[in-house]
Amino acid sequence: MLEIRNLHARIGENEILKGLDLTIPDGEVHAIMGPNGSGKSTLSYVLSGKPDYEVTDGSVSFDGADLLALDADARAAAGVFLAFQYPIEIPGVANMTFLRAAMNAQRKARGEEEISTPDFLKLVRAKAPDLGISQDMLRRGVNVGFSGGEKKRNEILQMALLEPKLCILDETDSGLDIDALKVVAHGVNALRSPKRSMLVITHYQRLLDHIVPDVVHVMHKGRIVRSGGKELALELEESGYAAYAQDAA
Amino acid sequence: MPAVQETVERVRAIDVDQYKYGFVTDIESEKAPKGLSEDTVRYISARKNEPEWMLEWRLDAYRRWLTMEEPTWARVSYPKIDFQDYYYYSAPKAAPKSIDEIDPEILKTYEKLGIPLRERDALLGIQREGGSKVAVDAVFDSVSVATTFKEELAKAGVIFMPISEAIREHPELVKKYLGSVVPVSDNFYATLNSAVFSDGSFVYVPKGVRCPMELSTYFRINERNTGQFERTLIIADEGAYVSYLEGCTAPQRDENQLHAAVVELVAMKDAEIKYSTVQNWYPGDKDGKGGIYNFVTKRGDCRGDNSKISWTQVETGSAITWKYPSCILRGDNSQGEFYSIAISNGHQQVDSGTKMIHLGKNTSSRIISKGIAAGHSDNTYRGLVSAHRKATGARNFTNCDSLLIGDLCGAHTVPYMEAKNASAQFEHEATTSKISEDQLFYCLQRGLSQEEAVALIVNGFVRDVLQQLPMEFAVEAQKLIAVSLEGSVG
Numbered sequence: 001m002l003e004i005r006n007l008h009a010r011i012g013e014n015e016i017l018k019g020l021d022l023t024i025p026d027g028e029v030h031a032i033m034g035p036n037g038s039g040k041s042t043l044s045y046v047l048s049g050k051p052d053y054e055v056t057d058g059s060v061s062f063d064g065a066d067l068l069a070l071d072a073d074a075r076a077a078a079g080v081f082l083a084f085q086y087p088i089e090i091p092g093v094a095n096m097t098f099l100r101a102a103m104n105a106q107r108k109a110r111g112e113e114e115i116s117t118p119d120f121l122k123l124v125r126a127k128a129p130d131l132g133i134s135q136d137m138l139r140r141g142v143n144v145g146f147s148g149g150e151k152k153r154n155e156i157l158q159m160a161l162l163e164p165k166l167c168i169l170d171e172t173d174s175g176l177d178i179d180a181l182k183v184v185a186h187g188v189n190a191l192r193s194p195k196r197s198m199l200v201i202t203h204y205q206r207l208l209d210h211i212v213p214d215v216v217h218v219m220h221k222g223r224i225v226r227s228g229g230k231e232l233a234l235e236l237e238e239s240g241y242a243a244y245a246q247d248a249a
Numbered sequence: 250m251p252a253v254q255e256t257v258e259r260v261r262a263i264d265v266d267q268y269k270y271g272f273v274t275d276i277e278s279e280k281a282p283k284g285l286s287e288d289t290v291r292y293i294s295a296r297k298n299e300p301e302w303m304l305e306w307r308l309d310a311y312r313r314w315l316t317m318e319e320p321t322w323a324r325v326s327y328p329k330i331d332f333q334d335y336y337y338y339s340a341p342k343a344a345p346k347s348i349d350e351i352d353p354e355i356l357k358t359y360e361k362l363g364i365p366l367r368e369r370d371a372l373l374g375i376q377r378e379g380g381s382k383v384a385v386d387a388v389f390d391s392v393s394v395a396t397t398f399k400e401e402l403a404k405a406g407v408i409f410m411p412i413s414e415a416i417r418e419h420p421e422l423v424k425k426y427l428g429s430v431v432p433v434s435d436n437f438y439a440t441l442n443s444a445v446f447s448d449g450s451f452v453y454v455p456k457g458v459r460c461p462m463e464l465s466t467y468f469r470i471n472e473r474n475t476g477q478f479e480r481t482l483i484i485a486d487e488g489a490y491v492s493y494l495e496g497c498t499a500p501q502r503d504e505n506q507l508h509a510a511v512v513e514l515v516a517m518k519d520a521e522i523k524y525s526t527v528q529n530w531y532p533g534d535k536d537g538k539g540g541i542y543n544f545v546t547k548r549g550d551c552r553g554d555n556s557k558i559s560w561t562q563v564e565t566g567s568a569i570t571w572k573y574p575s576c577i578l579r580g581d582n583s584q585g586e587f588y589s590i591a592i593s594n595g596h597q598q599v600d601s602g603t604k605m606i607h608l609g610k611n612t613s614s615r616i617i618s619k620g621i622a623a624g625h626s627d628n629t630y631r632g633l634v635s636a637h638r639k640a641t642g643a644r645n646f647t648n649c650d651s652l653l654i655g656d657l658c659g660a661h662t663v664p665y666m667e668a669k670n671a672s673a674q675f676e677h678e679a680t681t682s683k684i685s686e687d688q689l690f691y692c693l694q695r696g697l698s699q700e701e702a703v704a705l706i707v708n709g710f711v712r713d714v715l716q717q718l719p720m721e722f723a724v725e726a727q728k729l730i731a732v733s734l735e736g737s738v739g
Contacts, residue, residue, distance in 0.1 A: 048694050051686065076696035088691035092709030101705055102695035109696060141709065158695065 001026045001197040007058035009046045016042040018222035027194035032201045034219035035241040040201045044170045048082040049075045077109035079165030083155040090142040098142045127160045131187050148175035156187040167198045173207035185210030205237035281338035293338045297413045310433045310443030317437045323600040324629045325569050337445045408453040415451035430513035430550045438509040438544040442478045449479035454489035465494040481512040485520035492523040509544045518553030530566035537596025540568025547574035551583035559586040561717045563726040565733040575604035578612035585614040588717040593626030602632035607643035616647040619711045622658035629661040636673035643673040651681040704731035
């Protein structure tokens with residue numbers, strides 16, 4: 001699914017990714033943990049094609065294609081989805097309108113027919129209640145006036161509707177209380193499939209109790225410094241990141 | 250709704266290029282000699298077979314115009330206009346007597362614009378569910394070439410015809426109301442218009458009549474170097490209601506074209522007038538060359554108690570826009586509204602807004618203005634809200650939002666407020682924002698293209714105003730917004 005080789009990336013003069021290697025096979029859920037400033041969010045932006053991030057070396061292959069050669073919207077259409085740490089507000093654009101526009105844009109890019117209104121409504125009605133998303137939230141402007149938890153649930157709804165191949169969750173647990181966390185985790189788990197891979201970025205082991213990863217990686221100073229099974233997350237919770245920082249140094 | 254769908258499809262089909270309507274119809278036309286003099290005024294009046302009083306009215310305006318100076322207070326800059334370098338009258342040769350005589354070239358042009366000129370076409374094209382219809386009075390350059398649905402309107406007692414005809418057929422109405430809202434000497438451009446106006450629409454809705462259909466006029470400027478000076482006069486008598494739509498497109502060309510229209514609305518007691526405009530004149534090319542100079546005076550007079558006038562405009566075209574649709578709230582409890590979307594891209598300059606003049610008691614007004622500036626353009630909102638000392642209980646709410654796209658454009662808000670009555674309540678809200686990189690990236694990450702993302706964000710920004718437009722226009726306007734912002738990012 002995803003193969004990252006020796007990835008170097010910077011923003012301005014600041015090199016943040018310094019030779020990162022990571023492989024995520026089909027259907028696997030990988031977690032990336034690490035201290036602030038280790039480059040976790042940068043990785044998610046570089047993979048999703050945010051402008052301002054410049055790749056200076058290395059390669060990213062996604063389903064055999066060169067991901068870095070694609071624009072951000074083409075990456076989305078190819079199946080890369082980023083659940084934002086801080087979802088963006090778009091006033092005046094109804095959430096439903098946005099969801100449908102996104103869906104149709106991706107379909108168009110893939111040469112598929114646009115979804116009909118009844119089919120779209122059916123789909124939303126099937127997926128929204130599980131995530132506790134009300135009609136009111138669908139009518140309101142995108143993320144406008146949403147609580148932190150509502151924003152995160154809205155991200156997962158988008159993910160459920162767009163059915164991406166690779167889901168990148170950037171600190172989806174931040175700002176969530178335990179109940180909200182469970183709803184979100186449930187939504188994410190419902191999307192696990194042998195054909196879908198996930199990259200879960202988090203500070204805390206807590207999220208990984210609910211979204212159990214196949215592999216856990218520790219990131220530090222722009223590289224993966226250690227990888228292991230899900231128990232690695234527990235170990236990190238005990239000992240903190242300091243030890244790994246030293247090992248890496 | 251197949252008919253509506255057809256209209257929508259037609260609008261879509263036209264939306265191919267950045268400026269979609271840049272074609273010139275090749276027909277012979279008849280022009281007044283270049284330049285402006287008493288002779289030009291006489292020529293125009295004679296061409297229209299006008300009565301003597303109308304000629305005198307024009308000549309009086311012309312003489313006043315000679316003593317006036319071009320205003321310079323607007324935040325726009327352009328080379329000095331040589332008023333002697335324009336043609337002030339241009340008509341297709343051999344004025345048609347019936348629809349079958351209309352030059353096929355003109356019919357083709359309208360077809361490209363999606364205007365169903367033939368009555369039959371209009372019926373097929375725009376008739377909506379529930380049987381409501383749109384009557385089209387099409388202005389081709391200076392002459393109204395066809396008026397549709399005339400008979401049906403006549404049945405309701407509504408007069409809807411070119412103003413040149415109204416001058417001959419309903420002189421008592423024209424004499425009574427023409428210049429009663431925008432006086433002959435109101436301002437430089439209005440006075441010029443009074444002298445040389447060529448044609449426009451005249452609407453009279455009699456007492457207690459609700460106009461059975463929405464009235465619509467399409468203006469086009471086709472002839473090279475032709476100043477176009479429409480004159481529109483709409484009167485809603487006591488308890489009457491009328492909704493009027495005005496849509497504009499013009500062929501692309503290099504020379505700047507002068508346009509100075511005057512629109513006068515009169516609402517008597519308990520009457521209501523809704524006036525909607527989608528303006529899409531040629532804005533000039535990407536270097537700012539060419540484009541229409543649009544100096545318009547639009548004003549409504551809420552003359553009777555409980556009357557209401559509502560202006561809704563979507564402005565996307567023209568190189569220079571100088572336009573302030575206003576309401577005089579004379580009758581007690583009268584209401585004025587102004588909903589505006591003004592989009593500027595490239596090198597366009599927009600100075601637009603409104604005036605709400607509160608004279609009567611308990612009058613209220615509402616202003617919602619959305620300015621969007623992209624490219625190298627400048628976009629100014631200029632508004633006046635005033636309450637006369639007798640205007641007890643006057644209320645106004647103003648909301649001016651500006652959206653900037655890119656960092657080479659400018660948005661400006663110039664609100665004036667004058668309250669001479671202590672009980673007046675004026676509220677003003679203004680915001681200026683930018684489409685953020687984060688918003689764009691969020692949309693792109695969900696699969697929208699750069700241009701789809703901008704259109705979506707902008708449509709969200711203008712939603713409050715779009716909701717005020719009649720449905721067919723809202724669809725058209727939404728398309729237009731997307732088209733006029735093409736190439737504004739990245």
